[in-house]
Amino acid sequence: MQTLDALGAGAGPAPIFAALGDRTRLSLLARLSDGEPRSIAALSADTDLTRQAVTKHLHVLEDVGLVSSIRVGRESRFAYRPEPLAAARSYLDEVSARWDEALARLKSFVEG
């Protein structure tokens, strides 16, 4: 079965889900997904968090490729990267498809 095989090979989507498993990181990522790279100062100004905390969260997102850092003069800016979410979505799609098939089989059984 594709999902189980895929999960056996390589890191798979688990590290991406782990990086998404924090409310602050979900909020930072949602903000950056408007396509505008932002500095740590700009991202901290939007939240109650210190620059140090924002930096830590951005590095967790960067480690799994959800953001990349771009040097602009002396400043680092962080940009959203779409690829990892496609891998996460692909797992969710596969699980949902299996579940939908199960419901369809049940319905067909009940309806004779």
Next chain:
Amino acid sequence: MQTLDALGAGAGPAPIFAALGDRTRLSLLARLSDGEPRSIAALSADTDLTRQAVTKHLHVLEDVGLVSSIRVGRESRFAYRPEPLAAARSYLDEVSARWDEALARLKSFVEG
């Protein structure tokens, strides 16, 4: 903005993503998504894990509602629950939609 507001209220999807952030749990969930409730013994037999390890992972999934336990005689069986993945998918959809809009704006700008 809807995502950021939604993330401010309640637990949001972060705990669901955190529960998905482990390869063994992704594998157990993919297996259960065929709609057949399974015992801990059956789930352990499919993997290299001890029953104790499988139990621990199932409880993490149960805590966020991704599986529920059903009593069948003296045995507990674990069943997939589809609702939490819908919440996770809703976050991914919103982030992807914002990104797609950003690309469309860029394209429209480039093309004059």
